[in-house]
Amino acid sequence: MSLRFYNTLSQRVEEFHPARDNTVRLYTCGPTVYSYAHIGNFRTFTFVDILRRWLRASGYGLDHVMNITDVDDKIIRNAAAEKKTLGEYTAVYTQAFLEDCATLRLEVAEHLVKATDHIGDMADAIARLTAGQHTYTSDGSVYFRIATFPGYGKLSHNDFSGNLAGARVDVDEYEKADARDFALWKAPKEGETSWDTKIGPGRPGWHIECSVMAIKYLGETLDIHAGGVDLIFPHHENEIAQSESLTGKQFSRFWLHAEFLMVEGQKMAKSLGNYFTLRDLIGRGYKPEAIRYLLASVPYRKSLNFTFDGLQAAQMAIERLRNFKLRLDTEKLPEGGDDKMAARTEAAAQAFVNSLDDDLNTAEALAAAFEYARDANSAMDAGQFGADNRAAAVRFFEQFDAVFDVLKPSGADAGDDDSKIEARIAERNAAKKARNFARADQIRDELLAMGIILEDTKSGVRWKRK
RNA sequence: GGCGCGGUAGCCAAGUGGUAAGGCAAAGGUCUGCAAAACCUUUAUUCGUCGGUUCGAUUCCGACCCGCGCCUCCA
Incomplete structure (x- = not known):
């Protein structure tokens, strides 16, 4: 099409x-x-x-x-x-x-x-x-x-x-x-x-x-x-x-x-107190990417009901996609590739294209990305997602983000340089190896306080900024 | 009144003449030293209401109800 x-x-x-x-x-x-x-x-x-x-x-x-x-x-x-x-x-x-x-x-x-x-x-x-x-x-x-x-x-x-x-x-x-x-x-x-x-x-x-x-x-x-x-x-x-x-x-x-945007099911009006500028929302602590996601997620010809619950949901939804992207980029994958996985990656990318080709059906396009993330996560868990499958998946998500542009975090969070964080992680790994979990948890908490989230995986520790 | 858009699970929301995507939330489970992440299961016998067409309608037609927009400078 x-x-x-x-x-x-x-x-x-x-x-x-x-x-x-x-x-x-x-x-x-x-x-x-x-x-x-x-x-x-x-x-x-x-x-x-x-x-x-x-x-x-x-x-x-x-x-x-x-x-x-x-x-x-x-x-x-x-x-x-x-x-x-x-x-x-x-x-x-x-x-x-x-x-x-x-x-x-x-x-x-x-x-x-x-x-x-x-x-x-x-x-x-x-x-x-x-x-x-x-x-x-x-x-x-x-x-x-x-x-x-x-x-x-x-x-x-x-x-x-x-x-x-x-x-x-x-x-x-x-x-x-x-x-x-x-x-x-x-x-x-x-x-x-x-x-x-x-x-x-x-x-x-x-x-x-x-x-x-x-x-x-x-x-x-x-x-x-x-x-x-x-x-x-x-x-x-x-x-x-x-x-x-x-x-x-x-x-x-x-x-x-x-179509128009409504707020909490009502039309936006200064007299109703539900009139928001972008600056108002940022000031309330919502991330720009979440706002962008929410505004983009409803196809443009449908009126969009803007709610704070929806904004929260958008933030979580982005998190899910980012987690997947991080895993895709860092997971240690078995040699070779899985043909069925390759075919499904191709199909997902095609579904994404078909959705947007259809009068910019963003809701359906997002569904293609989410369904793929679940599928690929499962395949990775089962060892059916090989190293050779990675490139096509990465390409699909690049294609996704070239349109939605929500995967890269924004904000001035690059405060601590990576090597310092890596050093702390190494320290924690040593503590874990010695089964000194109290010490390991302490380091994890310290990093968390700095906005760094650690995830222990089979292929080592993965970290990301909050 | 005229023109246009829409009413789908707790919330957001896709979709098709053949029996309901996806996200969030909630509950249970698997994995894990614990977390996190991830995965699995459960949550609409039903798609505003009432009729009609059809073997079959959420999807087509009609009526009605409700919400929203435009009808002189509002995206």
Whole structure:
């Protein structure tokens, strides 16, 4: 089977191939940097990360643009409240966002682009839309006239035909000619940041930045455009209207949308006290890998119920996989290899690939890894996992971690150098040999206090950091 | 009201027209000087409810109930 994605546009699972050469042109909606991003945002960004990694694992090159929305009403309001310029204000949260991404091991897009760096490009685009009769001006603001775009509603599958025809309202009373029209360019307001451009002073509306930056860096037709489900309407619908009016070409071939995250079965809201940023969770002592695992473990098209029990479970689940990986790397294995084991390793790796190929079914992909770990552990116990079986198993887990990226511990735990630890272990081994178990246990406890966990195995002592 | 997503064991969660993956938790066991790790066994005769189609439905159809999202700037 080949790679398939559910396309919001067609409401079907479709086979995916990039349109040109071997590179995927991917655009994803990034954060609006008016405060710290919350875990709901990171659910979507984690999905994008898994998407990136799986596209690459599938043999494709990546050309990915993610925008940073650094001008909007909230930003203008908050910056003014703090008596900062827009740039000063957004720099803080842009930096915070990048740090959070690094914490969660989210890859950075090839092009990370800011709206405010593309004001001139947006003005150009709006001028072209105006030349094409797609806009009108009202009180100094420029609006997109939806009546000029017949395909409006094709992404969100809303039928606006009834709404649009003859829905003219009094222009003196309403600034927009039609309720569905949206601002491309907003007239400057007293005391608000604005830019002088070829279409006059003002600032861009929300939707235009994505169309302009996507087309500028990736061309007129994207392979994939992705974001959260809440963006389907109106944001992405409006992007389509603008872009396709501009180019006459299909804006994006595939539209992928991540479902919402809930917290303890409820929607996340500041008023409910269940609103968490990544920093909140790290501050509570949860490991970034556990958060990453939890966010990635539920397939992106299912809403994800984020719970602290779940986070705890995620931490334990990772531990299990890490224990297996450690054993795989250190176990003394019998000579030769077992053909059946080799076949099962191959089958597990294939199951992993098949799962992710199927619209990124991460839950099933994880199951393949866990089932394999159990199988291989049993085989090792039974002496049916030979030295020749190791390489393929290691390769499978590398393939696993190239996508999930949860096996390597993070944090500043490399305090004590290994040789010192090894020396203590040797000391304990001597004590054990002399059957001085009290002394051996004492050393083990001391190491444990340093965050070093010892495991006695048939093939010697294995240790790991907590 | 319109559009969309979902309701599966204590929790998280996959899945298929043919009789329920995986993880966590819990209990018992094996191994071990003791631990740890690992492995084994047990935990859904049942997949929101009610009908229908079918030899057979959790999976298809219909109705209903519940949760969530969007319907003018929220991932």
